[in-house]
Amino acid sequence: MTERIQELIAEIEALHAESAEQAEQLRIAYLGKKGKVTILFDDFRLLPGEQKRELGQILNKLKNLATEKIAGLKNSLSQVADNSDKPDLTLPGESMRLGSRHPISITRNEIVAIFNRIGFVVTEGPEIEDDWHVFSALNFPPEHPARDMQDTFFIEKSPDILLRTHTSSVQVRVMEKQQPPIRIIMPGRVFRNEAISARAHCIFHQVEGLYIAENVSFADLKQTLLFFAKEMFGEETRIRLRPSFFPFTEPSAEMDISCNLCGGKGCNMCKYSGWVEIMGCGMVDPNVLESCNIDSKKYSGYAFGMGIERIAILKHKIKDIRLFFDNDIRFLKQFEAVL
Numbered sequence: 001m002t003e004r005i006q007e008l009i010a011e012i013e014a015l016h017a018e019s020a021e022q023a024e025q026l027r028i029a030y031l032g033k034k035g036k037v038t039i040l041f042d043d044f045r046l047l048p049g050e051q052k053r054e055l056g057q058i059l060n061k062l063k064n065l066a067t068e069k070i071a072g073l074k075n076s077l078s079q080v081a082d083n084s085d086k087p088d089l090t091l092p093g094e095s096m097r098l099g100s101r102h103p104i105s106i107t108r109n110e111i112v113a114i115f116n117r118i119g120f121v122v123t124e125g126p127e128i129e130d131d132w133h134v135f136s137a138l139n140f141p142p143e144h145p146a147r148d149m150q151d152t153f154f155i156e157k158s159p160d161i162l163l164r165t166h167t168s169s170v171q172v173r174v175m176e177k178q179q180p181p182i183r184i185i186m187p188g189r190v191f192r193n194e195a196i197s198a199r200a201h202c203i204f205h206q207v208e209g210l211y212i213a214e215n216v217s218f219a220d221l222k223q224t225l226l227f228f229a230k231e232m233f234g235e236e237t238r239i240r241l242r243p244s245f246f247p248f249t250e251p252s253a254e255m256d257i258s259c260n261l262c263g264g265k266g267c268n269m270c271k272y273s274g275w276v277e278i279m280g281c282g283m284v285d286p287n288v289l290e291s292c293n294i295d296s297k298k299y300s301g302y303a304f305g306m307g308i309e310r311i312a313i314l315k316h317k318i319k320d321i322r323l324f325f326d327n328d329i330r331f332l333k334q335f336e337a338v339l
């Protein structure tokens with residue numbers, strides 16, 4: 001019997017189980033009614049008194065060993081099972097998803113940064129304006145079509161309160177308060193009563209520029225805009241100025257850049273002309289200076305204005321202006337890499 005006990009001790013010590021079920025089967029196999037250890041106790045009862053004393057202790061030890069071993073197996077298996085429900089703290093962390101700047105903000109920041117480098121300071125003005133700052137002070141005649149309900153969102157009539165149709169209104173606000181030299185860049189949101197399409201929206205963004213000092217010439221304007229075009233669209237970019245008309249500048253021009261898609265050879269984007277229009281500009285009309293109490297005999301200056309959407313469309317080759325307002329994450333995500 002002693003031998004049998006030794007055998008069982010070795011056997012029990014080597015026991016292992018893969019699941020709680022297996023551990024239970026082991027318990028039955030060793031400690032159940034017909035279990036290997038239980039059977040030894042049956043045999044033990046038949047032994048003569050002397051041997052009983054000797055073997056009794058060893059047999060009890062065997063039983064304890066089996067009980068503890070199997071309980072231990074069960075315990076460790078139930079711990080594994082419990083852990084599977086809990087988060088595994090050793091897993092590597094999930095990286096946090098970052099948002100991205102809106103392409104309009106990116107483009108505005110880029111434009112502003114370029115002009116900052118040559119001394120232009122950012123200034124902003126209100127989106128809800130009066131007739132004076134949006135039209136009258138800017139030399140718009142009373143019958144000008146831009147004053148029409150068709151083009152402008154009016155909030156109140158006489159006195160007219162309206163949503164600004166361009167950022168040129170900020171020029172007036174600054175010149176009324178400050179004497180030259182003035183060198184400012186004015187980004188902002190503007191509103192026009194237009195049907196929404198791939199090419200037009202009733203809300204969009206502009207950047208206005210203004211430089212007023214003594215002896216400012218058209219050549220200064222041209223050089224500044226050439227610098228901007230090269231910084232924004234690349235060193236190989238060329239510009240051209242076409243005569244145009246705006247009530248607040250004289251002379252006025254529209255500026256084109258050589259098409260940044262085909263390099264001027266002609267493509268779909270530039271309608272095979274090699275040029276794309278990016279802004280209006282000109283020398284500030286003396287009437288505007290006088291409306292703002294600036295001496296037009298002493299000072300002259302230039303102004304320019306461009307649509308931020310237009311610049312972003314050209315720069316990133318976007319086909320539909322409405323994408324800027326849909327806020328579809330699949331569109332916005334494409335600008336994650338740009339700061």
Ligand code: DAH
Nearest residue numbers: 166168280281282303304305
């Ligand atoms: N305000 C004009 C517009 O909204 C853009 C513009 C043209 C601004 C010429 C200027 C300028 O300052 O000189 O279409």
